[in-house]
Amino acid sequence: MKTRGTARNPANRFQPIATDRTFDDGWYQDPDDELCPDSVATEVMRETVTSIISRNQSPDVPFDQSINPYRGCEHACIYCFARPTHAYWDLSPGLDFETRLIAKPNAARKLRETFDKPGYRPSPIALGMNTDAYQPIEREHRITRSLLEVMRDYHHPVSIITKGGLILRDLDLLTELASDNLCSVRISLTTLDNDLKRRMEPRTAAPATRLALIRKLSAAGVPVGIILGPVIPFVNDHEIEEILEAASEAGARQASWIMLRLPYELDELFQGWLQRHFPERASHVMNRIRDLRGGRSYDSTFGRRMTGTGPYAELIRQRFRQRARKLGLNLHQSEPLRTDLFRRPGGEQMVLW
Template sequence: MKTRGTSLNPHNRYQPRVIARSRDGEWYQSEEDEPNPDSIATEVIDERVRSIISRNRSPDVPFDQSINPYRGCEHACIYCFARPTHAYWDMSPGLDFETRLIAKPNADHQLRRELDRPGYTPSPIALGVNTDAYQPIERERRITRSLLEVMLEYRHPVSIITKGALILRDLDLLSELARQGLCSVRISLTTLSNDLKRRMEPRTAAPATRLKVIRQLASAGVPTGIILGPVIPFINDHEIEEILTSAASAGATRASWIMLRLPLELDELFQDWLQRHFPDRAERVLGRIRDLRGGKHNNSQFGRRMTGTGPYAQLIRQRFNNRARKLGFSLHASEPLRTDLFRRPGGEQMGLW
């Protein structure tokens, strides 16, 4: 399916009934109906949320608060670990995840309410972790920008991870937040190959564009790093050193990596993608994944799920760390951001009444 990561729509694991398409020709209403379309439009549903800040207790990620302006992601990355979460909304982690999106138009209003609560203690909020805050629909919806405006108003620290060049639209807000020590950005950089990008991340910015984004963010004083994630055996692992070198030349100062994870329905989707795009090496890739995950395709254990275990995981760690240190990268998980500037606009006066 053109510009989509997958054409599969695996069964929602929470739905007891399975609906299957008929192949006898009677399923379609007329000869004009196309049984296998080569493209499909994006559908966006609005959700009026009652809360917007999610709390995290995982020791594997360097934040304890996050906000996702959208559910589902039009970037269509085939390896996205967030795909299985779409089943919670009675939709498939496959094509539905890329085409049936949920937007949160009242996110900025709800964020103000939560920051105004007397018991709230500021700590950095990670923006767009589960799905990309700068996916294509943000151009019109502008929910991410409205959240950044609240962050600046409250002087609240925020970190961002994205593959989207649309982040440059908000350079005015990001540079001011960074000037106060309140902002950092990580660009997800998984390959320098346009062909591989097109296959596994069809609606994301091109590799050269992401390097340009790094360059412009860094020039504007925004602390910028990269995440090489995921590392996929025999697919992009040979690019580690070149990716780090290119990112350093563009101005990135921090770097980290994540090994491919295949939780729940993502396993089926990724295997289908492998067979379609790399049938000659599919079994080698899956065999190495099993080596990393104790004989399985996934291991959700804290401390292991992000990097895997065994000789191959150790080799990737050594290669990454050696080149990153030579290039002067910081390997700390996150940029230190200030929390002492936090304020509640109007809140000080309200306390007098």
């Protein structure tokens, strides 16, 4: 489907009912039929949440608190590790994940209530880790901006990972937070190839736009780096050095990488995407992925799930490290975001008024 990562909508792992597509019930639509839709509209549902901060205990990520303003992501990245989470809502990790989204309109109010609790102790909050906080529907719903306004009011540290150009809309808030070392941004930079971007991440910002984001954020004094991920064998792994050079030239000072992960339903979806876009190398890609994961498509073991193991993983690690060192990336450890400036604008009893 045009501007969508997948046209498949497989049943989720909790759904006992499966569809048999081999049976012809007379309703089949020929994809070449002009009456057959080539895409579907985005549907946004609303969820009134009872809590907004998620706690994390994984040793593989550098944060213990995160907030996701939305469930599902219109960016439609085929490789997104968060796709299987849509199954918890009785939705498909496939097309549903891209088109049937859930917004949390009371997120900012819940965040204020959390911050106002006397027992709350501040630590950096990662914003939009499961799905992108700056996906297209943020333009209308503005939930991410409302959360950043709360962060600013309470002087609370926040980090952001995004591949959405909409982040520049909030440059005023990000600059204000960064002036007190309360904010950092990582731009997800997966490829510099526009055609590959279109196939792999159809509704994300173009590579050139992401480099422009780095330049503008850096010029505004916002600490900015990149995440090169996921690295996909024989799809974008040849771009590692070029991506690092472009990011460094644009003003990035930190860089990290992540290997492709294929948990649960994502395995089927990604292999379908490979067969559609790169049929001549699909088996080669999957064989290398299994080499990384001990013969399986995925290994969820802490310490290995982000990078894989074996000679290929070590090769990627060395290539990344050597070029990053040559470019001066990661030479200096980024300064930890401050937590000592946290304050409650109306005092701890504010919620009683």
